[in-house]
Amino acid sequence: MSVHDRKLRFGICGLGFMGRTYFTHLRDHSRARVAALCDRDPDRRAGRWNDAVGNLDAAAASPTSDGVFASCAEFDELLAREDVDVVAITLPTSQHADLTVRAFSAGKHVLCEKPMALTVADCDRMIAAARSARRTLMIAQCIRFWPQYEVIKREVDAGAIGAVRMASLRRIASPPTYSAGGWLMRAEQSGGAAFDLHVHDVDFAQHLLGIPESVSAIGRVGASGGVDHVHAHYRYADGRFALIEGGWERHAPWPFVMEITVNGEDGTLHWNMNDGRQVLKF
Ligand SMILES: NC(=O)c1ccc[n+]([C@@H]2O[C@H](COP(=O)([O-])OP(=O)(O)OC[C@H]3O[C@@H](n4cnc5c(N)ncnc54)[C@H](O)[C@@H]3O)[C@@H](O)[C@H]2O)c1
Structure with missing residues (x-):
């Protein structure tokens, strides 16, 4: 067998x-x-x-x-x-x-x-x-399979908002205090927030829009010893762009937030996890 x-x-x-x-x-x-x-x-x-x-x-x-x-x-x-x-x-x-x-x-x-x-x-x-x-x-890379992100990918691929112009992805938290022995706050073990959190949106942006022509980013080295807050800007040859922000430097009890907005020629898709389960379409 x-x-x-x-x-x-x-x-x-x-x-x-x-x-x-x-x-x-x-x-x-x-x-x-x-x-x-x-x-x-x-x-x-x-x-x-x-x-x-x-x-x-x-x-x-x-x-x-x-x-x-x-x-x-x-x-x-x-x-x-x-x-x-x-x-x-x-x-x-x-x-x-x-x-x-x-x-x-x-x-x-x-x-x-x-x-x-x-x-x-x-x-x-x-x-x-x-x-x-x-x-x-x-x-x-679980965000590709996250229900609301799956909806957004499906809608964009089906042309529901027309040609995409820009996307904005955010994933923001307070410093993680819960990992076994505190390894998340040691960059040599976790990579800091740029690796641990931001990687989700880096992956989804590429899943949705493809590999960018160029990337620029600015980050801040934080308490983990790695980059704990990052703003990245992806540019595509056809004029599309994406803004991606990730980090865990907000002060507790900041509520963890993941959010995505995709703007196309004919409409906008938006989801913020703290506003409910529904992907909004404008
Ligand atoms: N996909 C996601 O959304 C998501 C969410 C959280 C964490 N993660 C990732 O999952 C991984 C684990 O994170 P976590 O939050 O579950 O960590 P955790 O700290 O909750 O658990 C780690 C466990 O590994 C055990 N361990 C460590 N070294 C070991 C070894 N050599 N042999 C056997 N056991 C060992 C520890 O005893 C502990 O029980 C990380 O890479 C993290 O980035 C992904």
Whole structure:
């Protein structure tokens, strides 16, 4: 039986905010199941992960209440398991590249959290390892699959607002205080907000509008030691442009905000997560 004919069996490494979110959604998926969980922290391995929170409310199931999963303290234990087809890497960003390469060496497919890695050289290493192992590497750029952003992409592609003139994308937060051991506020582990937050809108702008002809940006090095607020300006050869702003330097309790506006010749699409679920069309 090929891997395409049965449920993909996932091993999730890193049982924090994203790991528990993956668990919650994969355990009931029609094409997937969770085979194993891996974390260095024994509480997290036992499903005591209610303290693992992030910038959004996310449903969290506990493995103690349903099903039996292998529990691994070390990544190599997870890789050695024959009942794992895909390794989900939901670890601090600085670990993505090395662990992805090791997973490919063990013959696994990899679904790795964003941002892919902290350097272009590491990204290249991950891609080369996937190619040489003939396995699939997917980076979880989830905004492409976020319902409101999917609506905007579909509407734009269908010509609902005519030719696009400009887009504006924002993702603004207060400093993250919730990551395990505080790694998000250490740029050597997270890359700072330019990597951790802004990457979502960089990806979506390119998904929507393509690769720009030129980019200019200005940023501020903040408390993480990396760029914690950035204003970027994308220009396209045909005159379109995009303004993208991201950062986590607002003072708490600033409410996390993601927002997108796309202006076309015949209409405007707009969504701000704090104004409701509906994408507005003007
Ligand atoms: N797609 C999104 O919207 C989104 C949202 C939040 C985080 N993320 C990304 O997901 C990744 C994880 O972030 P998080 O918020 O879940 O982190 P977290 O701090 O909540 O959890 C990290 C977990 O990894 C464990 N861990 C660390 N090193 C380990 C190792 N070598 N082996 C086993 N376990 C280890 C820790 O014990 C902890 O439980 C990051 O790359 C982050 O940027 C993505």
